[in-house]
Amino acid sequence: xxxxxPILSIAFIAVxxxxxxxxxxxxxxxxxxxxxxxxxxxxxGFMTEEEAAQQAxxxxxxxxxxxxxxxxxxxxxxxxxxxxxxDTMRFYDPDTLEEVPVD
Numbered sequence: 643x644x645x646x647x648p649i650l651s652i653a654f655i656a657v658x659x660x661x662x663x664x665x666x667x668x669x670x671x672x673x674x675x676x677x678x679x680x681x682x683x684x685x686x687g688f689m690t691e692e693e694a695a696q697q698a699x700x701x702x703x704x705x706x707x708x709x710x711x712x713x714x715x716x717x718x719x720x721x722x723x724x725x726x727x728x729d730t731m732r733f734y735d736p737d738t739l740e741e742v743p744v745d
Contacts, residue, residue, distance in 0.1 A: 666744050670717035670736035695719075698736060705739055718742050 698719045699712035712721040719736050722729040733742040
């Protein structure tokens, strides 16, 4: 029993860390800065998160990506892309609009 607790502790920590590797991370805007009052400088001026997401969705659509229900998550643009009658969640870099893989 004495060896079981350390082994289970290590296993729990390892299992807890693995899902974090699958999370997309981008160096995008932060909307939680209290000094900015929930606004950021994004593109042409100060925007709320909702306004910036709408702008990002328009930019994605201009690139031929059928984006909808767009928001920011972990600094990335999170959107649903309509393909073949189904919506698929995808993540994009807010600066380059390159798709961020989820591994």
